[in-house]
Amino acid sequence: MTVEQWYGTIKTGLTKKLTENKEALPAGFNQQRFILNCITVIQDMMKDDKKKAQLEKINPETIPVCLAKAAYLGLDFFNGECYAIPYGGNLSFQTDYKGEIKLCKRYSKNKIKDIFAKVVRQGDFFMEEVDGGKQNVQYRPKPFSNEQMIGAFAIVVFEDGSMMYDTMSSEDIENVRNTYSKAKDSQAWKSSTGEMYKKTVLRRLCKLIDLDFDNIEQQKAYEDGGDVVFNQQSLPGATTGQALLPENDKPVDAFAAIKAQKQAEPVIDGMILEEA
Structure with missing residues (x-):
């Protein structure tokens, strides 16, 4: 085969796959652009x-x-929202940290105000x-630090004022990597360790978020996109809380308030503090 x-085999096969499952594709999906981006990504991989x-x-x-799994979820390989990783004789689909954020915001039943991992x-x-x-989280990073990573945490704040967060130590994450990862020695873990730390704790937090996908193909693609599979019934350390509400009972935009203050203060009643 030349x-x-x-x-040509890849392009024809992808076109057929998307056509057969067109009902699983998100609204406004641009099939021609997606296929072109996929071929470009494969060509770049062939240069390595x-x-x-x-x-x-x-x-x-x-x-x-x-x-095709990226297409079902509306993610783009070319934009780094997901990856196609050759490993163990197969090409594995894996979402990136950016892709995880995008999917949570799009499919969460409880509308999300903000979600991130650090x-x-x-x-x-x-x-x-x-x-x-009342749950409080305080976080003040050392500016421009490249010290050893000792853990990661993820926080989601919903528009109704509620919030959830999860934390994992580096030992927890490395144990998950070595025990449950589909590709623990992949380039992603070696060269983008920080991103994988964030994705791991975020993916575990996402098991507590009620995601409502449009169809079974999206659900399967999302499950396949994780580097590890967490049991929803066993999530030690995951916690929930209520964000601070003012007298009119409307959720406070904690992030806007913190940016306006431009100073480090303790998080109050579930608000999140992040100092640049």
């Missing part, structure tokens, strides 16, 4: 000798199955506490 035939050797061992007819490094100030039944 190089042109190889690319290691990835090229791995791709050549994969049956090109199976590659569209991986690529890495905690040696020397950063991080504290979580429960005071009088």
